[in-house]
Amino acid sequence: MSRVGEQRVRVPVSGTGIRGAQLKIAYVLPNIEAGGAEGHILSLVRLLDRSRFSPLLVTTAGGGSLYESFRFFLPVTVIGDTERARPIPPNNPFVHLQTIRKLERIFRAESPDIVHTYLPAANVLGPIAxxxxxxSGVIVSKRSLANYKMGHPSLGVLESFGNRLSDAVMVNSDAVLRDVVRTERHWEGKFRRIYNGVGPIEAWDREQVESFRSREGLPSRSLLAVCVSNFFEYKGHEDLVKAAARVAGKFPELTYVMIGRDAGSLNATRTLARNLGILERFRFPGTRSDIPDILRAADLFVHPSHQEGFSNAILEAMAAGLPVVACDVGGNPEAVVDGETGRLVPPRCPEQLAEAISELLGDEGKRRAMGEAGKRRAEERFSLGRMVAEIEAMYESLAPGTSVSR
Known part of the structure; x- marks a missing residue:
């Protein structure tokens, strides 16, 4: 799971000094399936300065696809089903109270200095416990737009309560910050905008690309487009299939690799590709731990999601030197500069998605220039080192004895 340019950090047996002058950080996460928040935390704990911080993870469900990866880097405590990744039921107050009590007992036993929660359920229950x-310090993280609250007005009220109990509300883009302001009660002095970060991904030469493609059963020299996102309906995979049908005649050897776990829409995506007569152009490898390698072997990255807080997948593609075609939603314009590092198109618009794909795949020089510009932008503005340093500074600002307001 380690990425190029990152240093693997093993969990220390114990701290030193007055608990080693370390701050103990307890992360709270509903589950540890492969996803943006989970990947973000995994990258963070790999690089945390262990002379200053001692991390642990509390999750309400074990057995997720990243479970063993997390256990390699930090202690993991599971307070729910230890075998399967089950979400916390949204309308079961009894389970919520049980979860709060279990979290409180863990915090009593571990005595963390800071509790840092991710995703809606943890952002409500974690601060209460x-x-x-x-x-001493409580941080809630907001990483997505508020579309999931549609039809559930109580969610905004509950998350506002979590905000009220926190010392800091960490957002990963200006778009998410605006959305929190619009949909929840907030305290502006608590906001900390810290962009996601990505490590360097060094380019491969042609021989390495062809070798990797051969091992994966991919055409060695034809064009390859990659999409990395779990199969939720709102991720727009069907839009990409429709766009692929539109450009099939112009690029007869173009292959698409769609990476991600099935969250409900994989079968519909496959069926649409079959009905349009282009299923043979697609590969569906599921969740992969070698995404940087796949990106290095590709020519274009496509991200057709209808909503996005700030995409780790886009940042990885930029770091790998790929031009990006994405929808003009959420935090995407904060990452992708339209016409410079890729193209931004309206969501739910396969026609314009197809035009952007065709524009870049039809012009190797433009593709290379945009990829190089995106790589520079990722290194200069969205480095993993910068992200970790900013989060470490936030932790130290909330250390016991530091003046914070709630």
Whole structure:
């Protein structure tokens, strides 16, 4: 799971000094399936300065696809089903109370200095348990737009309560910040905007690309487009299939690799490709741990999602030197500069998606120039080192004895 240019950090047996002068950070996450938040935390804990910070993870469900990866880097405590990744039921107050009590007991036993929660359920239940236990610093993380709250007005109220109990609200883009302001009660002094970060991904030469493609059963010299996102309906995979049908005649050897776990829409995506007569152009390898290698072997990255807070997948593609075609939604324009590092198109518009794909695949020089510009942008503005340093500074600003307001 380690990426090029990153240093693997093993979990220390114990701290030193007054608990080693380390700050103990307890991350709370509903599950540890492959996803943006989970990948972000995994990258963060790999590179945290272990002389200053001692991390641990509390999750309400074990057995996720990243479970063993997390256990390699930090202690993991599971308070729910240890075998399967089950979400916390949204409308079961009894389970919510049980979860709060279990979290409080863990915080009592571990005595964290800071509790840092991710995703909606943890952003509500985690702060309650942390304040009950008297934890010094509480951070909630907002990483997506508020579309999931549509039809559920109580979610905004509950997340506002979590915000109220926190010392900091960490957002990963200006778009997410605006969305939180629009949909939840907020305290502006608490906001910390810290962009996701990505490590360097060194380019391969032609021989390495062809060798990798051969091992994967991919055409060695034809064009390859990659999409990395779990198969939720809102991720827009069907739009990409429709766009692929539109450009099939112009690029007869173009192959698409769609990486991600099935979250409900994989079968519909396959069926659409079959009905349009282009299923043989697609590969569906599921979840992969070697995404940087796949990106290095590709020519174009396509991200047709209808909503996005700030995409780790886009940043990885930029770091790999790929031009990006993405929808003009959420935080995507903060990453992709239209006409410079890729193309931005309206969501739910296969016609314009097809035009952008055709424009870049039909012009190797433009593709290379945009890929190089994106790589520079990723290195200069969205480095993993910068992200980790900013989060470490946030932790130290909330350390016991530091003046914070709630």
């Amino acid at each position: 942390a304040r009950w236990r008297g934890v």
